Amino acid sequence: MIFMCTCPQAAAGGAQLASLSLVTPSERPLLQEVLGTKAPGERGDAELAPALRLLAKVPFTAELAEGLQLQLARAVLWVPLAPSCALFHEGDPGDNWYILVSGALQVRAAGAEERTVALLPGACLGELALAPGGRRTATVAALGAAELLALPAAEYHRLLRFLFLKTLVPLLCGKAVMAAAL
Numbered sequence: 001m002i003f004m005c006t007c008p009q010a011a012a013g014g015a016q017l018a019s020l021s022l023v024t025p026s027e028r029p030l031l032q033e034v035l036g037t038k039a040p041g042e043r044g045d046a047e048l049a050p051a052l053r054l055l056a057k058v059p060f061t062a063e064l065a066e067g068l069q070l071q072l073a074r075a076v077l078w079v080p081l082a083p084s085c086a087l088f089h090e091g092d093p094g095d096n097w098y099i100l101v102s103g104a105l106q107v108r109a110a111g112a113e114e115r116t117v118a119l120l121p122g123a124c125l126g127e128l129a130l131a132p133g134g135r136r137t138a139t140v141a142a143l144g145a146a147e148l149l150a151l152p153a154a155e156y157h158r159l160l161r162f163l164f165l166k167t168l169v170p171l172l173c174g175k176a177v178m179a180a181a182l
Contacts, residue, residue, distance in 0.1 A: 021102035021147075022057045022121045023050070028147075031101075035149065036078035048073040054149075058099055060124050068162065076149040081105075081142040092136040094129025096150040103146030109138035118143065130156055 023031060027050040034047050051073035055061040061069060079098070081087055087098065090110060105119040119125060119140075129136045130153045151159070 020104060020121050023054055023101060023147075027053070032078055032080075035076055036080070040075050040077075043074055045070065045074075051076065051149075054101065058122050058124070061099070068159070072151065072155075072159070075155040076151050079148040079150045081146040081148065083142055083144045086139060086141040087148070088126070088129075088136045088140055090136055090139045092129070094126060094131075094134045094136060095153055096126060097124065097130060097153070097156040098126045098151075099124050099149040101147045101149060104143040105140050105146060106143050107138045107140050127156070 021028075030047075030050045031054065034043055035051060048070065052066075052069055055064075055069045055072055061072060064072070076099075077096075079087075081103070087105065090108075100119055100121050100123045102121055104121075105123070105125070107117045107119060107125070109115045125140065126136070128134060
């Protein structure tokens with residue numbers, strides 16, 4: 001699945017924002033080719049090296065074990081986003097979790113007080129809408145050209161299950177053993 005959003009509007013200052021990036025100019029075409037044109041099942045582990053280097057720069061994914069980073073690299077999709085184009089709208093159902101790779105995003109949430117926040121490369125977003133029955137809690141649009149990685153909801157849930165089993169269960173079991181010993 002390839003994502004592409006083209007909108008005729010251009011955001012002011014888009015060129016400067018597009019220069020904010022976690023990827024080098026030499027790695028960008030490799031990432032675009034592998035993650036943007038090849039289905040997850042068609043990617044060889046050797047060609048995922050740039051994606052692994054990218055995931056190592058993102059605070060949330062940097063601490064994951066190499067094997068888990070490789071699973072993420074196999075599953076993520078490259079999402080180019082044109083200036084002023086919305087990634088999703090408030091109220092939309094959740095389908096992906098995103099990592100901002102380059103550019104900047106505007107997050108706008110309506111309500112009693114409308115709030116606007118800017119996200120920069122390395123930011124992760126969209127997880128709240130992936131809960132059962134979840135919906136997007138804000139509208140997110142590019143403030144200039146932007147690029148993201150999208151992790152489909154099923155893969156995101158697999159990641160959470162793994163992290164739960166790896167971290168929380170041993171912690172809880174350890175407490176249960178300690179309580180039983182008292």
